[in-house]
Amino acid sequence: MSKGKRIVILGAGFGGLACANLLRESLSSEHQITVFDKKDYFLMGFVNLWILNGKRTFEGSKTPLSNLKSKGISFLQDEIISINPAEKVITTVRQNHEYDYLVIALGTEYAPEKINGFVENGGFNLYDVEHIPQLRKGILAMEQGRIAICITSYPYKCPPAPYEASLLISDILVKNGTRNNIGIDVYCPASISLPVAGPKVSQDVINLLDKKHISFHPSHKLKTVADRNSLEFECAGNGKEFVDYSLLIGIPPHVSPLVAKRSGFIKDGQNWINADRFTLRTEHENVFAIGDITEIKVNQAVSIPKAGIFAEGQAKVVSQQIIGQIKDKACNSKFDGKGFCFMETGESKAGYIDTNFYDEEGPITSLYPPSEESYRKKIDFEKTRLKDWLLPLP
Ligand SMILES: Cc1cc2nc3c(=O)[nH]c(=O)nc-3n(C[C@H](O)[C@H](O)[C@H](O)COP(=O)(O)OP(=O)(O)OC[C@H]3O[C@@H](n4cnc5c(N)ncnc54)[C@H](O)[C@@H]3O)c2cc1C
Incomplete structure (x- = not known):
């Protein structure tokens, strides 16, 4: 078994946090896991809607990324300015960092x-x-x-x-x-x-x-x-x-973060990183891209939507591949194109949306009628992830 790998994760959003924690659960402490983000807090996208309707406040909804330390994961607040896959180095505003495995989970920017x-x-x-x-x-x-x-x-x-x-x-x-x-x-x-x-x-x-x-x-x-x-x-x-x-x-x-284009990960005529639809590997050795920064085509008209649930599903697949490689064990884990979400409809109710983008017959999406139960599940969805990703173990 090879020793002491450096795994670098760019972006501490949905995909990056899921990936870092899954890796940490299975890899011993000799393997370094470092997460970079320009922000110092995590806040789930749909919380915007709870701040809008007065159920939450912005300040009260932030979870500090420094909590990652209690999970055995290093966090560096810094901006990524370039990625050099040939040298296996990323450059931030402050310095260069070498990696053995790189996961790009930088999401989108707005224009x-x-x-x-x-x-x-x-x-x-x-x-x-x-x-x-x-x-x-x-x-x-x-x-x-x-x-x-x-x-x-x-x-x-x-x-x-x-x-x-x-x-x-x-x-x-x-x-x-x-x-x-x-x-x-x-x-x-x-x-x-x-x-x-x-x-x-x-x-x-x-x-x-x-x-x-x-x-x-x-x-x-x-x-x-x-x-x-x-x-x-x-x-x-x-x-x-x-x-x-x-x-x-x-x-x-929505546009991809500038660093992806600047570093050659987005080719002319593309807007997002093209990663393999099952493995999320890029064309570069040991470099994966997950979540909103990717474009994964399902057919001519449809791509995997930009949603946290898919970033999380892809993080699982990528972490299993990295763990397999480090432990020298075969890994057949593949992204399955499945996801779900809760569509809030007001009055403490939410509809449930279930999707399978890789179904053999073509993408399937269903919307189930609003219920209080789905709304409760949405609240739990945030709670369980914050606990798994960022809250110190009791
Ligand atoms: C209003 C709203 C409601 C939503 N509801 C849902 C929902 O119900 N279900 C669902 O699944 N999804 C939902 N989403 C979408 C979800 O939030 C995103 O799809 C998800 O966050 C994508 O995860 P990601 O890891 O790809 O990117 P992100 O979570 O966006 O993380 C990217 C991270 O990279 C960092 N970053 C970017 N560039 C740099 C740089 N150069 N240097 C350093 N750091 C950088 C950013 O600061 C950010 O923290 C919602 C989004 C919004 C806005």
Whole structure:
């Protein structure tokens, strides 16, 4: 058995934390596991929605990444600026680090500046947790008008999240006594609400919006935020449309972290790292890529969605391969394309979405009706992961 390997994990998000902990559980302390992140805390994406509806606060929802130390995992807060797979070295703002195995789990970045006028005219980014407390204040302060929620492009993380946000915002307004005076409109460039899930589930989602009188506008691509009151959309086959709004919430274009492109992991004509659909290996020896930074094509039209549950599933497969290699044992672990999530619908209920992207007959997604049980499972989903990944052992 080979001794003392250096395993470096870039990114302490969903995929990176799952991978680091799974490795630590199976590898003895002679093997170093080091996680890098520019942030010093972890916060699960869907907690944005709980901060939005007042169930949580931003500060109260952060878990320090320094807790990794109590799990026997090193954490370095630093920004990765380049990866050199030929030399097996990564470079951060502070120094170089050598590795034997590398897992790239750097997620996505947002590019709201790609939408003319979005930033200048005060659009809120639903996916940036730092925007959420101010967004909540804005919603509570409104007495009348229209809230526009715009999906600006694909792919974006957790496809149901903008629809969940619209349902929760409706509840906030009802509680605030302003719902009757405020319209909620959701716009998306596609002809159905969830292209990745297909027409049936897309219609199920629209039915949920209808029940709360939320208007859905398919085939609307946000072109320009002309001023603080006017949006310009490009509508498929129908030219331009101008719409008034009072408060703008965007799901901005997603782009891969610059370091991946700069280091040659993203080729011309690609937007994300292409990793093997079963093993998550890149073309470089002992370098894996998992989670949102990857594009894993299922067929011509569909790729694995950007969601934590897939990053976690891929982390399992990658950790098993690294453990197998280090312990010199055969490993047949393969990513199975399966995942699930809980789509919150308000009033402490959530629908359950179940998916299998690698089914032989083609991708399958089902949405089960909202229940209090699924909502409780969503709360548990966060709790168990925080405990497994970041809370000190009792
Ligand atoms: C509102 C919302 C709701 C969501 N709901 C769900 C849900 O219900 N279920 C679900 O499965 N998923 C959900 N998601 C999606 C989920 O959060 C992401 O898909 C998941 O976090 C992806 O994991 P990852 O490890 O690929 O990337 P991330 O978790 O984004 O982690 C990437 C990490 O890399 C770090 N990083 C990036 N660049 C650098 C650099 N150059 N140097 C150092 N560090 C860097 C970042 O700081 C970050 O911590 C939701 C997301 C949002 C925004």
